[in-house]
Amino acid sequence: MSDDLLKIDNLTVQFRGDAGWITAVDDVSLTLREGETLGIVGESGSGKSVTALSILRLHTAATTRHPTGRILYAGKDMLALTARQLRAVRGREIAMIFQDPMSSLNPVLTISDQISETLRLHQGLDAAASRQRAVELLELVRIPDAKRRVDEYPHRLSGGMRQRVMIAIAIACRPRLLIADEPTTALDVTIQAQILDLLRELQSSLGMSVILISHDMGVIAEFARRVVVMYAGRVVETAPVKDLFRQPVHPYTEGLLAAIPKLDVDVTRLPTIRGSIPDPAQAIQGCRYGPRCPVVLKQCLVEAPALLPAGPARFARCPPRVTPRVAPRVGAP
Amino acid sequence: MWRGVIYRLLQAIPVVVIFAVLVFMLLQLLPGDPAVAIAGSEATPEAIDRIRTQLGLDRPLLEQLLSWFNRLAHGDFGKSLILNQSVVSAVVERLPVTLSLAFLSLMITLPAGISLGVLAAYWRNTWLDSFVMVTALLGVSMPSFWLGILSVILFSVTLGWLPPAGYVPITQGLWPWFSALIQPAVVLALFQIGFLARITRSAMLDVLDQDFIRTARAKGVDEWHTITKHAFRNTLIPVVTVTGIIISLLIGGSVVVEQVFALPGIGRLIVQGILARDYPLVQGTMLIFGFSFVMINVLVDIVYMLVDPRVRFG
Numbered sequence A: 001m002s003d004d005l006l007k008i009d010n011l012t013v014q015f016r017g018d019a020g021w022i023t024a025v026d027d028v029s030l031t032l033r034e035g036e037t038l039g040i041v042g043e044s045g046s047g048k049s050v051t052a053l054s055i056l057r058l059h060t061a062a063t064t065r066h067p068t069g070r071i072l073y074a075g076k077d078m079l080a081l082t083a084r085q086l087r088a089v090r091g092r093e094i095a096m097i098f099q100d101p102m103s104s105l106n107p108v109l110t111i112s113d114q115i116s117e118t119l120r121l122h123q124g125l126d127a128a129a130s131r132q133r134a135v136e137l138l139e140l141v142r143i144p145d146a147k148r149r150v151d152e153y154p155h156r157l158s159g160g161m162r163q164r165v166m167i168a169i170a171i172a173c174r175p176r177l178l179i180a181d182e183p184t185t186a187l188d189v190t191i192q193a194q195i196l197d198l199l200r201e202l203q204s205s206l207g208m209s210v211i212l213i214s215h216d217m218g219v220i221a222e223f224a225r226r227v228v229v230m231y232a233g234r235v236v237e238t239a240p241v242k243d244l245f246r247q248p249v250h251p252y253t254e255g256l257l258a259a260i261p262k263l264d265v266d267v268t269r270l271p272t273i274r275g276s277i278p279d280p281a282q283a284i285q286g287c288r289y290g291p292r293c294p295v296v297l298k299q300c301l302v303e304a305p306a307l308l309p310a311g312p313a314r315f316a317r318c319p320p321r322v323t324p325r326v327a328p329r330v331g332a333p
Numbered sequence B: 001m002w003r004g005v006i007y008r009l010l011q012a013i014p015v016v017v018i019f020a021v022l023v024f025m026l027l028q029l030l031p032g033d034p035a036v037a038i039a040g041s042e043a044t045p046e047a048i049d050r051i052r053t054q055l056g057l058d059r060p061l062l063e064q065l066l067s068w069f070n071r072l073a074h075g076d077f078g079k080s081l082i083l084n085q086s087v088v089s090a091v092v093e094r095l096p097v098t099l100s101l102a103f104l105s106l107m108i109t110l111p112a113g114i115s116l117g118v119l120a121a122y123w124r125n126t127w128l129d130s131f132v133m134v135t136a137l138l139g140v141s142m143p144s145f146w147l148g149i150l151s152v153i154l155f156s157v158t159l160g161w162l163p164p165a166g167y168v169p170i171t172q173g174l175w176p177w178f179s180a181l182i183q184p185a186v187v188l189a190l191f192q193i194g195f196l197a198r199i200t201r202s203a204m205l206d207v208l209d210q211d212f213i214r215t216a217r218a219k220g221v222d223e224w225h226t227i228t229k230h231a232f233r234n235t236l237i238p239v240v241t242v243t244g245i246i247i248s249l250l251i252g253g254s255v256v257v258e259q260v261f262a263l264p265g266i267g268r269l270i271v272q273g274i275l276a277r278d279y280p281l282v283q284g285t286m287l288i289f290g291f292s293f294v295m296i297n298v299l300v301d302i303v304y305m306l307v308d309p310r311v312r313f314g
Helices: A048-055 A083-089 A111-123 A127-140 A159-171 A189-206 A217-223 A241-246 A251-258 B002-029 B034-039 B045-055 B061-073 B087-122 B127-141 B144-158 B174-208 B211-218 B223-260 B266-275 B279-307 B309-313
Strands: A004-017 A020-033 A037-041 A070-073 A094-097 A177-181 A209-214 A226-231 A234-240
Touching: A004 A048, A004 A209, A020 A037, A020 A048, A020 A209, A020 A234, A037 A048, A037 A217, A048 A070, A048 A177, A048 A209, A094 A159, A111 A127, A111 A159, A127 A159, A159 A189, A177 A189, A189 A209, A189 A217, A209 A217, A217 A241, A226 A241, A226 A251, A234 A241, A234 A251, B002 B061, B002 B279, B034 B045, B087 B127, B087 B174, B087 B223, B087 B266, B087 B279, B127 B174, B144 B174, B144 B223, B174 B223, B211 B223, B223 B266, B223 B279, B266 B279, B279 B309
Parallel strands: A037 A209, A037 A226, A094 A177, A177 A209
Antiparallel strands: A004 A020, A004 A070, A226 A234
16 A cells, blocks of 8 residues: 555564574564554563564664564665665654663763754754754753753653653654654653653644554553554554454453453452463464463464454454454443 | 862872871881891991981881871972982982883773774674684783783894883983883783773673663664764773773883883882882882872762763762
């Protein structure tokens, strides 16, 4: 499709471990249209951040390989770009913000230095112009007293302020795609909401596409239009956000949703998914969720189910059943 | 910033005072009577008494200590027993030699050690990394007197490119000064390069794994600027610390190297003083060494403030 801004086809990411190559992401495909907001959700180790970092090729090249797959951004295969072409995309067309604002900013450079750097690199601004623009950007991400703050060092700012600075750096060159890797995970709940509001506002005013990665179903529900659920390096379900919350198809998605605390129900213990995510170094026969799945079928343990259509605009890696297995949920957004 | 500098200078004062007391105690703590040792086994009791009075050893300890500090405060470090000149003038005469040697050696050590360390860290686990680390280990393992002798055999005796020994003041021309010092400076530097390269490498490895390096790459910064602008400045704290230690080691290490290359510096002076039991001379030179080590550490603290805003404002 021509209006796909980003198209990942059959991406596999492997890292070199002590005993050979370990597959962190296995045969992942996803698409993102211009202006769309895609949420990628999954627990730690599901491969969601690895997938995101692969888009800008931020993994250490010497210990990473991609046996299969393409990452097409605006028609360019990111995995085939030269270093120079890649740098022209990084920070200018695709920008990224990270989980931990405490460690993502360079402690020995001022805020001004760190914002101007992108502007000077990609827009050729001189020192005075880029500093002026840095102040404007800080005002745009609503940092009070921006004129004074711009000359501060990161250690003088709070976590929420630092994440705002990270966002200012990311939007400095008006990228077409913003990848936000767990942008609110390290922040207080009240600050989380502010940061999400800010991202949403910037997205509509700048017309960016956004990929939001989170393990938090609440954040996903609030922010994303379409959701990709990942488990153990694979996509297990993809659906529009409303459909996903109303009627999850994959038992893993169902388990994640069941684990969200509900305000109207008084429970002492939240439901959990028993077991833990499999070790990526170990081969699993059949469905990767099989050992934890409450409704596992015999055939699932022999051969992994394929990602099949499961309704309008949605796919799931779970075999179709004779009767609808999952009852419609109440209390979906 | 200035408050920090003044605070650190004030902190140095008690250290210097305590060190001066220790150096003073040297004479008291040595086994036997220094006066007897100085006078020699053939000396008459009158001669020993004279030396004892001359050194002030017949007075009470506290009085000796106070007069020691009084003299130090007036810049009087005593008179050498063997050189027939004051300790201060003996030291001042030889200081340029040791400082020239240390300076030249440092100018070799810093660029070589830092760049080798950075290269090894950037290309970690490759042949380049192994090569640098093995070379660094060799440099650290080889004793400098042995290396010095081998170097003289090759460059002075066999090839005849450089003078084997001696010192030429810089006032007699840059090249004669340089050619006299380059051999000992390199020998002295080899150990330090290995040391510095290892520290720089591990500091760099730590920094390269930090999130802000990934941020820099995600912004489109090229590898050269990622290393020089983003990573290197963050490695400076450990590198500056080690540089301070290295300067101290260079001055201390000159004791051996000055001996091998017959350079009339402080190191040789101290050896001379010890061999001749010239106590005032040993005390004076040790005080100079101690004082410069304290000052180097104060400088290191000040440089911390320059390179890291967290130290500056913290």
